[in-house]
Amino acid sequence: MKMTNIVNKLIAEPHSAEWYDERTAYMESFLTDERREVLRRTLSSRTRYMTILTENTFHPQNASALVRHCEAFGLQDLHTVETRCKFNPNVNIVRGTDKWVDITRHDSTAEAIATLKGAGYRLVATTPHRESCTPETFDVAKGPFCLVFGTEHAGVSDEIIEAADEYLRIPMCGMVESLNVSASAAILIYMLSQRMRLTPSIDWQLKDDDTRKILFRWVMSSVKDAERILQRQFPL
Numbered sequence: 001m002k003m004t005n006i007v008n009k010l011i012a013e014p015h016s017a018e019w020y021d022e023r024t025a026y027m028e029s030f031l032t033d034e035r036r037e038v039l040r041r042t043l044s045s046r047t048r049y050m051t052i053l054t055e056n057t058f059h060p061q062n063a064s065a066l067v068r069h070c071e072a073f074g075l076q077d078l079h080t081v082e083t084r085c086k087f088n089p090n091v092n093i094v095r096g097t098d099k100w101v102d103i104t105r106h107d108s109t110a111e112a113i114a115t116l117k118g119a120g121y122r123l124v125a126t127t128p129h130r131e132s133c134t135p136e137t138f139d140v141a142k143g144p145f146c147l148v149f150g151t152e153h154a155g156v157s158d159e160i161i162e163a164a165d166e167y168l169r170i171p172m173c174g175m176v177e178s179l180n181v182s183a184s185a186a187i188l189i190y191m192l193s194q195r196m197r198l199t200p201s202i203d204w205q206l207k208d209d210d211t212r213k214i215l216f217r218w219v220m221s222s223v224k225d226a227e228r229i230l231q232r233q234f235p236l
Contacts (some may be wrong), residue, residue, distance in 0.1 A: 047076060
């Protein structure tokens with residue numbers, strides 16, 4: 001088994017809370033106090049109440065920006081559909097932020113819709129072409145939601161438009177009809193994530209099980225040669 005596959009294999013298997021706590025505590029001993037505090041503080045602000053889906057984002061700059069927006073504003077998950085082009089962030093722009101965000105790649109728009117709705121998300125298409133709510137009027141408390149961003153020129157697909165539970169637009173005051181995907185995503189993710197966190201009735205933080213798995217993975221990503229160190233202390 002390749003060393004690079006060990007962490008993913010371990011997380012995929014069922015383990016008790018004690019299993020995660022023991023291994024995480026051991027691996028954290030190889031980190032500075034400051035690093036441990038940064039990881040735990042960042043994780044306390046993470047959410048899966050809100051997520052995004054992007055369809056066929058073909059500019060590496062925009063793909064990179066979407067990952068960075070999710071990381072910066074505390075969204076743990078990013079979903080992609082790549083039926084026409086690969087979601088391929090530029091390493092010089094994303095600058096390692098993809099280590100802290102879970103990217104799920106779907107084989108088709110239909111699969112993404114089924115997966116997200118099956119997980120209880122409202123599908124919210126971002127488009128200026130439908131009667132819709134704005135970032136100020138969108139009901140963040142109605143339940144978990146997924147913002148869908150379309151391809152750079154054509155926008156969201158007809159399949160998304162038909163399947164969407166709601167539509168969201170950013171009102172324009174100038175001649176332009178809409179912003180590019182990176183700018184739109186930055187505005188919407190920031191505004192809605194802030195409103196979500198400021199709404200007392202929303203249970204937006206990660207569940208304990210998710211927190212343990214993510215912290216374990218983050219700690220492993222932060223320790224040099226982590227998999228060999230872990231195997232020496234806890235042989236597989």
